[in-house]
Amino acid sequence: MKMLSIEKLVKKYGDNTVLKGIDVQLKKGEVLVVLGPSGCGKSTLLRCINGLEIKQGGHIRMEGVGEFGQDISWEKVCEKVGMVFQNYELFAHMTVIDNILLGPLKVQKRKRAEAEAQADLLLKQVGLLEKKYAYPRELSGGQKQRIAIARALCMNPEIMLFDEITAALDPEMVREVLDVVLNLAKNGMSMIIVTHEMGFARKVADRIIFMDKGHIIEESTDPNQFFTQPQTERARAFLNKMDY
Numbered sequence: 001m002k003m004l005s006i007e008k009l010v011k012k013y014g015d016n017t018v019l020k021g022i023d024v025q026l027k028k029g030e031v032l033v034v035l036g037p038s039g040c041g042k043s044t045l046l047r048c049i050n051g052l053e054i055k056q057g058g059h060i061r062m063e064g065v066g067e068f069g070q071d072i073s074w075e076k077v078c079e080k081v082g083m084v085f086q087n088y089e090l091f092a093h094m095t096v097i098d099n100i101l102l103g104p105l106k107v108q109k110r111k112r113a114e115a116e117a118q119a120d121l122l123l124k125q126v127g128l129l130e131k132k133y134a135y136p137r138e139l140s141g142g143q144k145q146r147i148a149i150a151r152a153l154c155m156n157p158e159i160m161l162f163d164e165i166t167a168a169l170d171p172e173m174v175r176e177v178l179d180v181v182l183n184l185a186k187n188g189m190s191m192i193i194v195t196h197e198m199g200f201a202r203k204v205a206d207r208i209i210f211m212d213k214g215h216i217i218e219e220s221t222d223p224n225q226f227f228t229q230p231q232t233e234r235a236r237a238f239l240n241k242m243d244y
């Protein structure tokens, strides 16, 4: 079953066309990993999906919801599609619990008791319930990133987007964050993941797309095959350069 459908997506920055007609679909419960060399448009693709960037062409639709930006406002899209960034983007002046509850209370207008009960469960799930009243400055990078994931999940998104969420972390903290994502995958969350962690990509992906200069040039539903026998010269060169 198709859940998200992206057709002929075009994104330009001035004269620079960064996405040159991207066609990609995500099924319910699927984990799609986006790989490709620096600057090929991976982050831009994620940012267009949840409306952080305005696209110049193409369509983004979700089954049962309609076209993003038309049938459903971009504000609503942000509830359906959660995103986690490289730099956590937590509010420094707010405690962990206030960071997590901001969206559920202010945007979704939910009752505090109900939202807080869910936040507690999510904090438990990411192993940080004891940090509920801590401030971001009191947390390690890995902890901040796990809180950012819990915050996104507390909006009950149907899809999660992860944009290089371990890129800013010290190596010893990468694992604790990736384990949270692996767990989400096991529990059937639909996700699109941009990562430079090749071992993780191979483990978590149901499907891999490989981008180059604004195009998808290779797609594989068999991650092991992609990593052992990439079909294109560009993907081979990319994998050869990666350390994994």
Ligand SMILES: Nc1ncnc2c1ncn2[C@@H]1O[C@H](COP(=O)(O)OP(=O)(O)OP(=O)(O)O)[C@@H](O)[C@H]1O
Pocket (backbone or CB within 6 Å): 013, 018, 036, 037, 038, 039, 040, 041, 042, 043, 044, 045
């Ligand atoms: N706000 C912006 N204004 C102008 N150009 C931009 C902007 N954001 C991205 N670009 C350009 O778009 C291209 C694609 O960038 P993007 O960040 O999507 O690449 P990426 O594949 O995610 O790279 P990386 O792996 O290095 O994060 C790059 O050439 C970049 O310079």
